[in-house]
Amino acid sequence: MTPLLIIIPVVLLVGVLALGAFMWSLRAGQYEDMDGAAQRILDDSADDAPPDKR
Structure with a gap:
């Protein structure tokens, strides 16, 4: 359950940055x-x- 609390905000932040x-x-x-x-x-x-011939 703890990894979800880290992954979800990171994915949302990346999505907002991409948008x-x-x-x-x-x-x-x-x-x-x-x-x-x-x-x-x-x-x-x-x-x-x-x-060009300079």
Whole structure:
């Protein structure tokens, strides 16, 4: 019974931290452009540019 008194608050704390991180990522705009990254990886126009010669 004693391990449950330790495990339950720890699990609740981890859950609240995970929810807080998820809410922070929503407010920071991490999920606004889901298709942009998928399209950018297929776009090879940046690979065709000549390298900088400085």
